[in-house]
Amino acid sequence: MNNGFSYALKAQDGKARSGVITTPRGDIRTPAFMPVGTAGTVKAMLIDWVRASGADVVLANTYHLMLRPGAERMSRFGGLHGFMNWTGPILTDSGGFQVMSLAKLRRISENGVTFQSHIDGAAHELSPERAIEIQCAIGSDIQMVLDECTPFPCERDEAKTSMERSMRWAQRSKDAFETMSAPGQTLFGIVQGGIYPELREASARTLTAIGFEGYAIGGLAVGEGTELMLETLATTTPLLPEGRPRYLMGVGTPLDLVNAVAEGVDMFDCVMPTRSGRHGQAFTWAGKLNLRNAAFAEDMHPLDEASTSPAARDYSRAYLHHLFKANELLGPMLTSWANIQFYQDLMAAIRLAIEEGRFEALADDLRVRWATAGD
Amino acid sequence: MNNGFSYALKAQDGKARSGVITTPRGDIRTPAFMPVGTAGTVKAMLIDWVRASGADVVLANTYHLMLRPGAERMSRFGGLHGFMNWTGPILTDSGGFQVMSLAKLRRISENGVTFQSHIDGAAHELSPERAIEIQCAIGSDIQMVLDECTPFPCERDEAKTSMERSMRWAQRSKDAFETMSAPGQTLFGIVQGGIYPELREASARTLTAIGFEGYAIGGLAVGEGTELMLETLATTTPLLPEGRPRYLMGVGTPLDLVNAVAEGVDMFDCVMPTRSGRHGQAFTWAGKLNLRNAAFAEDMHPLDEASTSPAARDYSRAYLHHLFKANELLGPMLTSWANIQFYQDLMAAIRLAIEEGRFEALADDLRVRWATAGD
Numbered sequence: 001m002n003n004g005f006s007y008a009l010k011a012q013d014g015k016a017r018s019g020v021i022t023t024p025r026g027d028i029r030t031p032a033f034m035p036v037g038t039a040g041t042v043k044a045m046l047i048d049w050v051r052a053s054g055a056d057v058v059l060a061n062t063y064h065l066m067l068r069p070g071a072e073r074m075s076r077f078g079g080l081h082g083f084m085n086w087t088g089p090i091l092t093d094s095g096g097f098q099v100m101s102l103a104k105l106r107r108i109s110e111n112g113v114t115f116q117s118h119i120d121g122a123a124h125e126l127s128p129e130r131a132i133e134i135q136c137a138i139g140s141d142i143q144m145v146l147d148e149c150t151p152f153p154c155e156r157d158e159a160k161t162s163m164e165r166s167m168r169w170a171q172r173s174k175d176a177f178e179t180m181s182a183p184g185q186t187l188f189g190i191v192q193g194g195i196y197p198e199l200r201e202a203s204a205r206t207l208t209a210i211g212f213e214g215y216a217i218g219g220l221a222v223g224e225g226t227e228l229m230l231e232t233l234a235t236t237t238p239l240l241p242e243g244r245p246r247y248l249m250g251v252g253t254p255l256d257l258v259n260a261v262a263e264g265v266d267m268f269d270c271v272m273p274t275r276s277g278r279h280g281q282a283f284t285w286a287g288k289l290n291l292r293n294a295a296f297a298e299d300m301h302p303l304d305e306a307s308t309s310p311a312a313r314d315y316s317r318a319y320l321h322h323l324f325k326a327n328e329l330l331g332p333m334l335t336s337w338a339n340i341q342f343y344q345d346l347m348a349a350i351r352l353a354i355e356e357g358r359f360e361a362l363a364d365d366l367r368v369r370w371a372t373a374g375d
Numbered sequence: 376m377n378n379g380f381s382y383a384l385k386a387q388d389g390k391a392r393s394g395v396i397t398t399p400r401g402d403i404r405t406p407a408f409m410p411v412g413t414a415g416t417v418k419a420m421l422i423d424w425v426r427a428s429g430a431d432v433v434l435a436n437t438y439h440l441m442l443r444p445g446a447e448r449m450s451r452f453g454g455l456h457g458f459m460n461w462t463g464p465i466l467t468d469s470g471g472f473q474v475m476s477l478a479k480l481r482r483i484s485e486n487g488v489t490f491q492s493h494i495d496g497a498a499h500e501l502s503p504e505r506a507i508e509i510q511c512a513i514g515s516d517i518q519m520v521l522d523e524c525t526p527f528p529c530e531r532d533e534a535k536t537s538m539e540r541s542m543r544w545a546q547r548s549k550d551a552f553e554t555m556s557a558p559g560q561t562l563f564g565i566v567q568g569g570i571y572p573e574l575r576e577a578s579a580r581t582l583t584a585i586g587f588e589g590y591a592i593g594g595l596a597v598g599e600g601t602e603l604m605l606e607t608l609a610t611t612t613p614l615l616p617e618g619r620p621r622y623l624m625g626v627g628t629p630l631d632l633v634n635a636v637a638e639g640v641d642m643f644d645c646v647m648p649t650r651s652g653r654h655g656q657a658f659t660w661a662g663k664l665n666l667r668n669a670a671f672a673e674d675m676h677p678l679d680e681a682s683t684s685p686a687a688r689d690y691s692r693a694y695l696h697h698l699f700k701a702n703e704l705l706g707p708m709l710t711s712w713a714n715i716q717f718y719q720d721l722m723a724a725i726r727l728a729i730e731e732g733r734f735e736a737l738a739d740d741l742r743v744r745w746a747t748a749g750d
Contacts, residue, residue: 329419
């Protein structure tokens with residue numbers, strides 16, 4: 001499997017890695033944060049702002065797009081890139097995670113999962129093969145195997161049964177991908193196994209035997225807490241091939257990113273910067289600010305003078321406070337933009353620190369800074 | 376009264392006029408459409424988009440800003456320009472119209488109007504003097520006298536009593552303005568009198584005797600219908616001095632603008648392009664489109680190829696349809712932007728047609744085009 005994809009490790013500092021994923025649609029500098037464009041739009045943001053923020057890749061959700069506008073319609077549109085005006089690489093999840101969290105009347109079997117749309121109640125099925133078919137219709141550059149994400153807590157037996165099924169689905173996904181995919185597309189596997197090291201090990205061994213372009217770590221950030229998440233990462237990343245990118249799905253806070261990079265993770269996605277932004281929470285180098293707080297009503301400082309985003313530099317905190325109090329859409333727009341910019345600036349700082357051999361110093365500095373600021 | 380303001384008539388075509396209002400913050404090309412930035416933001420738009428659309432001036436609402444963030448706070452902020460990042464001229468209404476349409480427990484007397492905030496129920500008073508004081512706190516470049524906008528229908532006696540009080544308020548507003556205003560600010564009077572030509576005439580005569588930098592025509596577009604509005608305009612605009620701009624408040628549809636320009640109006644404001652945009656209605660040269668309509672679900676054409684806005688050119692109707700169906704904020708953002716751009720493009724086309732002596736041909740063409748397209 002190559003298809004124009006490759007991963008080059010540029011520098012390593014402790015377990016932290018910086019590198020580049022080459023793709024037919026452009027390079028992805030790692031560690032990378034992927035803004036989430038659930039339904040074909042990074043919420044409340046112009047795609048030009050996403051591009052200008054330094055994001056190399058965006059994520060889109062298969063579950064949402066298969067329901068609306070629909071997989072076959074996406075195919076008639078010629079895929080998601082032109083539809084949303086994004087020329088860079090797009091990574092899609094398989095849809096499985098959101099079926100379990102959003103859909104109604106879910107039923108899981110060896111073949112896949114049947115469910116009702118949360119929008120109109122229509123019946124749908126998602127199998128490993130259908131998940132690949134839909135991702136191909138979307139025109140996804142980096143596709144994910146269908147898996148089952150176990151909840152936390154989850155007994156070992158249940159985690160084992162589920163993981164083993166996910167591994168059979170991973171093989172079926174790979175087989176389907178080889179039949180259906182277009183040149184320039186690739187597929188990642190997903191390590192499961194809950195918080196059980198021996199299950200994570202078995203999962204990683206199975207996936208590397210099947211062989212994927214990259215390896216995601218799934219089933220974390222589902223309530224197990226930071227400590228267990230980092231422990232599980234610490235046992236999982238060493239099991240993954242050095243020459244492939246590692247993707248921690250659905251994570252997280254700025255501090256989570258720093259800590260996961262320290263465990264050797266290369267890619268992240270999370271709705272946090274945009275979701276928090278819509279609710280008036282801004283991420284800055286000085287920590288998280290709740291812009292609705294009365295303390296900002298007359299604060300004429302910009303949101304974050306250290307930001308590279310006009311959204312964070314050109315407007316006062318008092319103005320942003322006013323926009324949120326008045327329920328003006330410009331509040332979510334500017335704060336989402338500032339947050340996405342902050343996440344990209346953070347990843348750029350992390351990459352540079354790794355390349356200059358001072359990642360742990362940066363990480364310690366940020367841990368101290370954000371411990372008191374309530375990150 | 377000058378203060379750096381002047382109006383120069385550039386061309387006249389029938390009763391239609393093109394000109395330039397010189398202000399200390401930049402020229403306003405007329406006929407001009409002023410985007411409405413009610414609470415210090417043109418809803419769902421980045422101020423850069425407003426600027427790039429060709430808007431020379433924006434309107435802000437005194438009623439909203441006096442309640443939130445508050446007049447004295449606006450003053451401490453140094454005014455609205457820096458707060459919202461708009462360096463061009465700002466016109467403010469007096470607040471009176473919105474007190475009558477939005478506030479609770481309104482009571483009008485010779486002194487002014489008392490009311491309760493629709494936000495928190497707090498008691499407020501707006502007199503001619505207070506309206507000027509607040510507009511000065513906002514830093515408004517073009518201020519409006521406090522007036523009473525009579526409803527439609529309105530008996531002649533009531534319209535007369537109300538108009539005469541508005542004229543007394545106009546004099547008090549002017550007196551207050553001369554005491555309170557800063558250099559580089561100016562004041563417009565507002566002609567009232569309902570649909571009664573002799574009342575409009577008396578009002579215009581009183582105002583011109585007081586002397587204002589510009590003259591607004593108020594109390595229209597309140598339910599009287601297009602025909603009565605145009606009739607009233609036709610009798611009112613000839614009563615106003617040729618050397619001063621004429622501003623029709625709160626109007627209107629694209630066709631309303633064309634028809635009112637034909638009666639000699641120079642300035643307009645209306646929430647229609649942004650409000651309609653938030654609800655999925657797009658204004659184009661081909662007429663109004665309801666983007667939520669199923670007909671657009673697979674329409675891969677751009678919203679309006681003739682537009683000068685990226686929002687109208689770079690995204691398909693199918694994408695915009697999808698955004699509105701999925702309740703994505705990018706739908707209102709792009710459509711508001713496209714609509715404001717359309718309104719500015721329309722005004723530019725009108726100005727050029729007047730200057731080239733072919734305004735009536737343009738107007739007739741647009742009347743025919745939009746009559747069938749359901750403008």
